[in-house]
Amino acid sequence: MKLLSKLWAYRSSYLFIAPFVICFALFIVIPIIAAVGLSFTYYNGIEKPRFIGWSNFQYLISQDLLFLKYALSNTFKFAVIVGPGGYAASFLLAWLISRLRGGVRKWVALAMYTPSLTIGIAMTIIWLPLLSGDRIGYLNSLLLKISFIDVPKLWVTDPDLLMNSMIAVTLWSSMGVGFLAMLAGILNVDTTLYEAGKIDGIKNSFQELWYITIPSMKPQMLFGAVMAIVTTFKTGAIGVELSGQNPTPEYAGHLIVNHINDYGFIRFEMGYAAAISVFLLLVMYGANKLSFSLFNSNDE
Numbered sequence: 001m002k003l004l005s006k007l008w009a010y011r012s013s014y015l016f017i018a019p020f021v022i023c024f025a026l027f028i029v030i031p032i033i034a035a036v037g038l039s040f041t042y043y044n045g046i047e048k049p050r051f052i053g054w055s056n057f058q059y060l061i062s063q064d065l066l067f068l069k070y071a072l073s074n075t076f077k078f079a080v081i082v083g084p085g086g087y088a089a090s091f092l093l094a095w096l097i098s099r100l101r102g103g104v105r106k107w108v109a110l111a112m113y114t115p116s117l118t119i120g121i122a123m124t125i126i127w128l129p130l131l132s133g134d135r136i137g138y139l140n141s142l143l144l145k146i147s148f149i150d151v152p153k154l155w156v157t158d159p160d161l162l163m164n165s166m167i168a169v170t171l172w173s174s175m176g177v178g179f180l181a182m183l184a185g186i187l188n189v190d191t192t193l194y195e196a197g198k199i200d201g202i203k204n205s206f207q208e209l210w211y212i213t214i215p216s217m218k219p220q221m222l223f224g225a226v227m228a229i230v231t232t233f234k235t236g237a238i239g240v241e242l243s244g245q246n247p248t249p250e251y252a253g254h255l256i257v258n259h260i261n262d263y264g265f266i267r268f269e270m271g272y273a274a275a276i277s278v279f280l281l282l283v284m285y286g287a288n289k290l291s292f293s294l295f296n297s298n299d300e
Contacts, residue, residue: 037274040054040056040271042269043271052271069251071256071259074251074252077163078255082167082170082171083228083229084228086171086231089171090224093112097183098187133154134152135152137152140153156242162242162248162249178224178226185221189217190216197211222291222292233280236260239252
């Protein structure tokens with residue numbers, strides 16, 4: 001009864017959080033529960049789901065050679081470089097921009113943030129012409145002119161080069177919400193801490209960064225890490241957009257998200273696609289837990 005009376009006492013507060021709770025339930029909680037449920041079934045989108053137990057997961061980790069040889073290894077290679085690389089680049093750029101003065105800071109921050117909003121436009125007018133495999137492609141033309149290469153490189157159709165092109169494009173477009181959060185965190189560090197640090201013996205900007213700035217903005221760094229993980233693991237279309245082929249040449253750019261799309265929307269094996277998505281969810285959860293252990297503290 002005490003619990004019910006307490007809930008009733010704060011009934012007006014629930015009206016304010018109701019829109020978020022409803023949207024969170026509809027677009028996050030319910031889809032996750034549905035995916036977990038479907039992962040234990042055979043479901044083709046037409047027939048009624050048929051329960052098959054752990055068969056989808058057993059096939060995924062022991063017999064799906066396309067997943068084990070290409071999707072899994074490509075995703076982790078991509079994530080290991082793009083995740084920490086994009087995160088480090090976001091923090092470094094945020095720190096450098098924070099040292100600018102006046103209106104210049106706002107315009108530079110906007111220039112860094114814009115690519116994350118216009119990746120589709122940038123793909124058409126910048127990346128595809130830049131990485132074109134003929135002699136008039138911007139990158140090939142430049143490298144041929146300075147005699148760095150003898151023949152044009154097939155940057156997005158050569159299986160040996162596609163992954164590198166995907167990494168470069170994704171790093172360029174990784175200055176998103178996490179970048180803005182870290183910039184805000186740096187700009188909101190209490191300036192009196194820097195003055196106290198100078199009294200205590202801090203002599204240069206790098207010592208200020210290590211001993212004052214980073215410890216003072218752990219929440220923003222944690223948020224940036226989570227956003228970097230989510231962005232990295234959910235990336236899938238970049239290889240298809242660059243190469244113009246689905247699947248990518250010799251599966252060189254085949255990521256876990258591509259594997260989910262393949263089984264879910266091409267083969268219509270919805271149950272197996274759900275099992276792959278659950279596996280990806282668990283990997284992202286583990287990566288997020290690692291981020292919390294690195295940047296979170298007991299008093300926050």
